Amino acid sequence: MAGHADRAARETRLRDALLAWLPSRLAPLGHSDFTLSDLTAPDAGYSGTTAFFTASWTDGSSGTVSRELVLRLQSDVHQVFVAPDALRQAEVMRRLGRHAGVRTPEIVATESDPAVLGAPFYLMDRVAGRVPSDVPSWHKRGWTTSLSAPERARLYDHALESLVAVHSIDDPGDLAYLRGPADPAGTTALERYLDGVVAWHAWCADDLAVGTELIRQALDLLVDSRPATAVEGVVWGDARVGNISFADDLSVAALFDWEGATTGPPDIDVGWWLMFERYLCEALGFTRQPGTPDDEGIIRRYEELGGKLSGDIGYYQLLAAVVLSLITNRLAALLIRDGLDAATAHSYPRTAVALIEDYLAAYRAHQRGSTIR
Template sequence: MSRAATQLHHEQRLGETLREWLPNKLAPEGHSDFRILDLDAPDAGFSGQTVFFTASWTTPEGTPTSLELVLRMQSADHQLFTQPDALRQAAVMRALGHHRGVVTPKIVLEERDSAVLGAPFYLMARVHGRVPSDVPSWHKRGWTVELDAGDRQRMYDNALHALVSVHAIDDDATLSVLRDPAMQPGTCALQGYLDRLRTWYEDRRSELVVGADVLASAWAVLSSSAPDTGAEGVVWGDARVGNIAFSDDLSVAALFDWETASTGPPEIDLGWWLMFERYLCESLGFTRLAGVPDDEAIVRRYRELGGHVETDLGYYTILAAFVLSLITNRLARLLVQGGLDEQTARSYPTAAVTLVQRYLDEFSS
């Protein structure tokens, strides 16, 4: 069976399952004419499959109703992360979405039983908007390049404002959703983050395809030079422009990809934000587009918008590049298994490890 035929068969089976299982979960009692329309199930990603579709029905009163939905299913294999948990991500989005300035997709329902689709999943309302691309980099191609400098600046400012809103959340009920229940009492949030990272690093260390020595040096710095901070707030975990959907007016339509959300100082996210811009721009030989701020301007504007930076960000950019190196090393293995040539697959962790070394040099100078 060809790849296209296999994909079509997968979508047909998925549609049939949803038509049987979903009506009583979604539509009111007494409804009629339930349908699954426009189902699109792209090839599964490495952190879970995304499926787009519209569910429609007629209410008992005769009113046609439809919902545009996105299904996110936990990947059963090929993990980038050590402990995937789709339902935790749904709980995080549900908790964060109540806060002003933090726009997350509305969670419609969650299903823990793997017997339904083969893995836990959740449904959320589909958000229409434009998302800056990672591949190819939004700094080089795509709709962001077509904007004028003023619009890019406005887009970026809206993104930073959203990040500040995330970091402004401080109520314990929300933070409790993100805290690691296994963290020892009395452990500060940053140390808890580092403890989990150490476990992840040790689990992946034997599988590294690029940069084992550099990452060992980086871990020595990270474990011995952690800032003394008791700060605890929301850590997005993947805070970047490419995880934001923008409306036509360039306002923020949604913040997504909360798979690695946790708690800690906001510098964890800000370091990731700075590192990822460099990863998608200067590391690829590009120059930032007019209207896109450099690192110094990003930090300055973050502060102007109300964000707090208590310490030098050098440590946190090393931390970010280290985490990205673990992810991309794992990604390289999975891409090769999927048929991509090894040279191209290794280019992703190579760029990340190069950033680690660059940040280490800057930190020690």
């Protein structure tokens, strides 16, 4: 009961602070009767607070106006994978949402002063749509299981079209923003991405309770066999079906979760997409439902829709599995800290590390085959 009471009190404080801060930034001059609904928040997430609410006011020319909003409040600590930066994520969505085929929620307001809500934050419009579930996996349960095979194929096509649209962005200013100020001369985007993974591995070393040695071996191999590619485009960083909101007609309503957005070869995103589908499906003992493509079908359709891969996708699938193993090990540590039993918490990194084993064996076999030829 104390936890529920603490959460309710915190949401009340957030609501009261927003009620003092928001009216002048959202409603026109001369408005009246500005109100906010209660905040509702999902239980999941370690990269910051998310809360949903409705703002309403009376406008002399329009009558009563309501706007459904989402609050994203930055975490005050480095939690799971990337250092939290709510304002950067808002700016990424603003920039990329200008491009054809890349639908991101509209950013309503941002605030850098932590005195307002305790940390930097942004507000965005709430998008009407449905998001496929991670837990339980959308391959097994949820609204996607009630779709027909043609409907699932259409949903998947729309998802891949959006991924191709992201990878088609070539605006120099947007790439420079994603690249950031730390851009060592003479390094490629892939080298910088790998440097980030190596640094992350060192940072979270104490939390690697599952697959410690295998993760290190795989990461060493990835660094040693790094492709010599200078390809650089937008990398979503968490490209997957579960980060897409779909409208009733199964078109894409919005793309979410841009915390890890950076630059690099598009293969980084495609490798992550393929790996995550296997993580939510075959790795859990499920089979893909009719209409949902397998790995080869995903790659084929991605390329048919205009996507271009730069190298051996097996390398990038292994890279994705290593990154997921780091994330899930760190997540397990946080879950155990918050009271979950260790066996359940460690099931997440165990599944990810099993994928490293599979991808590592396949990649080494491919390397041997290439050497023989």
